[in-house]
Amino acid sequence: MCPLWKRMPALEFRSADARFRVYVPGATVRRLLHLCRSSGTMETGGILVGGYSATLDCARVRAASDPPTDSVRGPSSFQRGTRGLQVWLERRWASRGEHYLGEWHFHPYAAPVPSGTDLQQLGRIARTADYRCPEPILLIVGGDPAGAWLISAHVVPSGQAAVPLQRLPDLAESDFVRRSYGSD
Numbered sequence: 001m002c003p004l005w006k007r008m009p010a011l012e013f014r015s016a017d018a019r020f021r022v023y024v025p026g027a028t029v030r031r032l033l034h035l036c037r038s039s040g041t042m043e044t045g046g047i048l049v050g051g052y053s054a055t056l057d058c059a060r061v062r063a064a065s066d067p068p069t070d071s072v073r074g075p076s077s078f079q080r081g082t083r084g085l086q087v088w089l090e091r092r093w094a095s096r097g098e099h100y101l102g103e104w105h106f107h108p109y110a111a112p113v114p115s116g117t118d119l120q121q122l123g124r125i126a127r128t129a130d131y132r133c134p135e136p137i138l139l140i141v142g143g144d145p146a147g148a149w150l151i152s153a154h155v156v157p158s159g160q161a162a163v164p165l166q167r168l169p170d171l172a173e174s175d176f177v178r179r180s181y182g183s184d
């Protein structure tokens with residue numbers, strides 16, 4: 001593995017009104033890029049798990065799932081499957097107290113701008129009681145996952161328009177954790 005990958009910075013995103021924040025650790029960014037590289041020119045995706053800060057304004061992503069094997073993938077479309085996700089979610093919940101936070105997917109060699117379909121899917125998830133996630137996050141990886149990539153973040157509150165989040169300058173993970181969570 002390229003040594004540069006080991007130093008992947010964490011990403012932090014925030015809405016303009018600071019109502020929503022999302023933190024993605026470097027290890028998860030690395031994993032997302034790896035999964036996207038393995039997907040070639042096809043879209044791919046999965047779900048995100050993690051937790052919220054005590055003040056509930058910040059979602060901390062802890063892990064990204066593999067694409068479920070029953071997903072339907074195309075060069076510019078992706079329908080996430082469900083196979084294996086329930087077991088994975090239950091395991092993450094039981095061992096680490098992590099729960100569903102939202103979705104991730106890949107726009108190969110394209111802008112990480114959510115399509116109308118992407119936002120509708122998230123809107124449906126926000127309104128579906130089974131997900132217990134009225135404000136799901138959407139992370140989209142765009143560009144070249146082995147080179148010039150970009151990751152966008154949106155929050156889609158139930159019954160409201162998607163809120164785009166801006167990426168903040170890189171910050172050491174320890175600083176962020178201390179600031180948002182106290183001792184971790």
Ligand SMILES: [Zn+2]
Pocket residue numbers: 105107113114115118
């Ligand atoms: Zn998309």
